Amino acid sequence: MAFDWISDKLAELHKQGYQRQRATVDYEKDGIISIGGQHYLHFASNDYLGMRHDEGVQQTWVEGIAQYGAGSGASPLVTGYTTAHSALESYLAEHLNREAALLFNSGFAANQALLQALFAQPGNIVADKLMHASFIDGAMSSQAVFKRFAHNDPEHLKALLENVLPTNSLIATESVFSMDGDQAPLKKLAHIASEHGCWLMVDDAHGFGVLGEKGLGCAESADLSQCEVPVLMGTFGKAVGTAGAFIAGSRQLIELLINTARHYIYSTAMPPAQALATLYSLEQLRDGRRQKTLNDNIHYFKTRMHDSGFKTTESQTAIQPVLTDGPKQAVALSEALKQRGIWVPPIRYPTVPKGTDRLRVTLSAVHTRQDIDALSDALQLAKEAES
């Protein structure tokens, strides 16, 4: 029979505690999520600044639909590229001090497109061990030799580079790591890249919108020029509150992508209204007000967790992992929090390395101190009930 391994595979995942299920959300707003008719305090969104429900963002999106229609109707190379897309690209290029920027439908597509375009011919990719799946898949299916350096370890990177010729070589990292919330030593990596004559690529999915006084991400917070980071990738689906992604860099890099990136050429452009709403959101984030509230919340949560007996990390960002003893404890704790009206999903292998299963708490500017108190208290109670 065809594909009869599927049932074995599912049974095995179930037995190991790795089977995944989706939750169907009824609605979600102001830090509350409703699932199956129940309300929960929501500590699982990447909407770190509450921009998804910003009235101006929503209004701009609606006006964009009235002006341009619901969808873009075609690939950007046919008729899908509008003045709305062009305005967002120009804003990104100007404020990030890059020559040009290009929009993609998702960060997943942007990473794949980039690697496929840059490595249509042989080369080398040396990337942080904890890069996102979209980057790893792109690297593995490219023509490049793919090596990984130990997480946030510039010395290991240097050692690997000793056997790598600079021609067609790309070093890659994330700015803020998606499962751990820790940050890469970007200035150091940029220095290593330039000494070795390689390019540095930064995936700023979790930094764009939050890092920097104006929310322009790691390029602003770490003051990184196009020369230091020739390939800058960011996404709009997280802190910016809409969806989609961009790559910013030299005019030539963008021209190469427009001409050869299959994810760009053979995919319908993002709806123009989405581009308009994204630009509006970026403009709103420039005052830094929401970022300040988020940072106060991060600080408060860390203070509350300090004496809790839970293993937390050094993360200074909205992503605050609470490590558990294996995948089953992660599921049990998540379930116990759910009973107390709090939504924090377990994150397990293969999303994170084996043995580092966790609850991934994400904080947002929409949370109040009372929300964070409720989470900290519930974690404490769940732990006491367990032992």
Ligand SMILES: *Cc1c(COP(=O)(O)O)cnc(C)c1O
């Ligand atoms: C979320 C994420 C992506 C993918 O972006 P989407 O727009 O959601 O497809 C890529 N890289 C990292 C590090 C991410 O966290």
